[in-house]
Amino acid sequence: MVSLMGKETLGYDFKSRSSILSYAKRLINHTLLDLTDAPKVKEMRNSRKKGIFGQFLEKYYFGLDINSDSGPDFKEAKLELKSTGVFYKNGKFKAKERVSLNQINFKDIYQLRNIDWEKSHFLFKNNHILFVMYKYEKEVSEVQREICLVDLWEIIGSEEEDLIKNDWEYIVKKIKSGKAHELSEGETLLLGAARKGNEKVPGKYLPDLPGAKKRAFAFKQTYVQTIIDKLSQQQKVSFGNEFKKKNPHIVIENKFKKFKGLTCNEIEKKLNIVLNKKAKSYYHHIAEKILGDDAKTLLSIANVQMKIIRLQENGTPKESMSFPYFKSVEVAEQSWDESDFFNQVEQGFFFVVFQIRGSKVFFDKVFFWNMPYLDRLEAEKVWTHTHNLIKSNGVKIVRKNNKNYNNFLGSKDTKVAHVRPHGKNGSDYDVLPNGKKIGKQGFWLNAKYLKKIVGENG
DNA sequence: GCATGATCATGC
C-alpha cells in the first residue's frame, strides 16, 4: 500500500473523485512517456503481458501500488480505473474491444454469496469508473499511445442502470442454477459474461458441476461504443424511456404481436410505408420499421443480431443463414476462442419469422435466441475442421458443371453449420495461405437446424 | 425438394 506520506505528494486528493478526475484529465493529448517515468519500449517488448498500459498508468501516473486487492483501484474514493484502446479513424473513435470489469467468482455465486445486486461485489468495484482511453495503433508501444478520452462513468443513476442490473441478475441466476458452463456473452444485453483466458475453473471448487471456463463481467464492445459516443458527444445516443423499468425483450416482442398473420403488404399499409420489394433485405427492412428507432438502437448496442427466416409451406426455412465471409488466413492463424465465428455464435439473436403461403408472405412470430451450449460445441467442430483444412494445406477445389466445389464441411456433415461460398460474384476471391485463390467462403447455419429452432421457440 | 454454388440490392 502507498503510505499516507506518499499520498500527500500525489498531486490529487485520493479521497475525492472530482480531484482524481481533474488530475486524470491532464492526460488528454499526452502519452505515458510524456508525463511519467514509465520505462520505454525495451521493457515492453520483453513483456508479453497485456494491459501494461493500465499497470503503468496506475503506478507511474497515479502512484498506486499494483495490488491484488479486489476492491476498486482508488479505494477511498470508491473509484475503479479502466483503460482501454480505441481506434481513431476519420475523426471518430471506435471501441476496440469489450471492457472486462471483474472476473466472475463462480464458487461464491454458486454457494449463494454475493447475490444481491445492491450489495454485490460487482457494484462495489465498478459503480464508479474512471475511463482512460487511448488511441490504439498496433505498431505503437503502450507508453507512446496518445490518450484521447478521460471521464467518469457511473452505473447507478445512468439511463442503462436497469438494463445492466437485469443482465447481472440473469448471469448470477444461471450460475446459481448450476449452468455456469453454458453461459454465453450474447445471452444478456449490455453486460456480458465474456470468456477470459482458456482455463477452466478448477473442478474442486464445484465438485458437483461440470467445469466452466473462466468468464468475466464485461461491457460488450457495442456498449463500450455507446459509452464512447456519450462521453465524446460524437453521436447522440438514447434508448428513450421505452425500456425504463420494463423487460426489453418483452417490450420488443410486443411490438410485433399486432402484425401476426398479416401479409407484408398489409404491414406496409398499416405502418404507412412503401419499401422496395426487390431488395434482398426487404423483410429485414420491414422488421426494422416495426422495431422502431429506439429498439433498433438497443439491439445494436446489445450486439443482438436480427435475422429473418422465411418458412416454406412445409415448415422448412427457404434458406440457410449466412454469416459474413471469412478470411482463410485468419481462420488458419486464430484459435476458436478468438475467431469471428466464435463471437458470432456467442452473440444474441432476434429471429423474425415469416410464413410463405402460395404467392403471399405472412408475418408469423419473433423470438430472442442464443445458441445452446452443445450446439456451440458443434459449431466449434465445424470451425476446427475448416481451420485444420486450411492450415494443413488440404483445401481441394474441383471444377464441375462450370462450378467450383471444395472439401469444406457441407450441411449434411454436421447438424448445426456448414461452410459455403459467400462472395459478391465469381470474381470475388479469398487467398489461401498457400497463395491459391478460392471464392470467398463463410459459415452458415443449416436450414434444417433453423427449422428445429423455429419449432422450439416463439 | 433439398443441397449447394453463385449472385444481388442496399447502405455506409
Place this chain on the structure above:
DNA sequence: GCATGATCATGC
C-alpha cells in the same frame, strides 16, 4: 468499393 444480409438458380 465493399461488406452485409440475404435470395436466386440449378443439378441431383
